[in-house]
Amino acid sequence: MTGRLADKTAIIVGAGQTPGETIGNGRAMALLFAREGAHVLCVDRRLDSAEETVRMIADEGGKASAFDADITKSPDCAAIAREAVVRLKRIDILVNNVGTGRGDAPPHAIEEDAWDRIMDINLKSMAMTIRHVLPVMRQQKSGAILNISSLAAIAGHHMVTYEVSKSAVNRLTTVVASGNAKHGVRCNVIMPGLLDTPMAITGIAAASGKSPETLRAERNARVPMGRMGDAWDTAYAALFLCSDEARFITGAILPVDGGTSVTIG
Numbered sequence: 001m002t003g004r005l006a007d008k009t010a011i012i013v014g015a016g017q018t019p020g021e022t023i024g025n026g027r028a029m030a031l032l033f034a035r036e037g038a039h040v041l042c043v044d045r046r047l048d049s050a051e052e053t054v055r056m057i058a059d060e061g062g063k064a065s066a067f068d069a070d071i072t073k074s075p076d077c078a079a080i081a082r083e084a085v086v087r088l089k090r091i092d093i094l095v096n097n098v099g100t101g102r103g104d105a106p107p108h109a110i111e112e113d114a115w116d117r118i119m120d121i122n123l124k125s126m127a128m129t130i131r132h133v134l135p136v137m138r139q140q141k142s143g144a145i146l147n148i149s150s151l152a153a154i155a156g157h158h159m160v161t162y163e164v165s166k167s168a169v170n171r172l173t174t175v176v177a178s179g180n181a182k183h184g185v186r187c188n189v190i191m192p193g194l195l196d197t198p199m200a201i202t203g204i205a206a207a208s209g210k211s212p213e214t215l216r217a218e219r220n221a222r223v224p225m226g227r228m229g230d231a232w233d234t235a236y237a238a239l240f241l242c243s244d245e246a247r248f249i250t251g252a253i254l255p256v257d258g259g260t261s262v263t264i265g
Helices: 025-035 047-059 074-088 112-140 160-183 198-208 212-221 231-242
Strands: 009-013 039-044 063-068 093-096 143-148 185-192 253-256
Touching: 009 025, 009 074, 009 112, 025 039, 025 047, 025 063, 025 093, 025 231, 039 047, 039 074, 047 063, 063 074, 074 112, 093 112, 093 231, 112 143, 112 160, 112 185, 143 160, 143 231, 160 185, 160 253, 185 231, 198 212, 231 253
Parallel strands: 009 039, 009 093, 039 063, 093 143, 143 185, 185 253
Antiparallel strands: none
16 A cells, blocks of 8 residues: 555544445445555444454554444534544544434334434534534644445435435535635535445345345446446545545535435536
């Protein structure tokens, strides 16, 4: 690798993953960032999954440690920032990679509990991690924040809470970007399209009753490039946006979707 993040420190929230035969966005980003020289704090609500990511990084000679947190709780988000300063001495990068659509429904059928839970995980968590990391970055006069949204922010299938929450993540990103540029802090967002990740394939296949093979074929057919992407496509886009190569980019909303957003305008 080229050391594009040499001597950088990075918090990746959601660095574990749900079980599956492929790799998820958070783990792929953690591995790639470590390969490029970053010291990574791998945060996940499932400590064993974060620790597995750390072991994979260590096996490649990289530097990482694990930390468990419930990012829907502000005190846990504050603890992430404190722990990062203790372990890493500074915070150069924050990646928010969390999301769920479990229990979502069309507007006429959504339950209040499901709405609150999805909003807490998808939106509130990102606002709170940013809120507690920003003072450190502003004091440093440098930092890169990256939020992982979804193409559902601009086009979806009428599952109201997930789509609204991801749209709000995009706007959260631009607000943070505009308010912190003068402090040397950048904030960008990636909107992944259809990807072959454990959460997408294993989870949706189980919920729909379709086989993973059938689901993959259907999703591939919906992408203009003729195939889904995978977590490494997200990870390489994230690497660029979090590196000094993107030092003049803030407030960007980047689709990583094989051209799907082009077809929907």
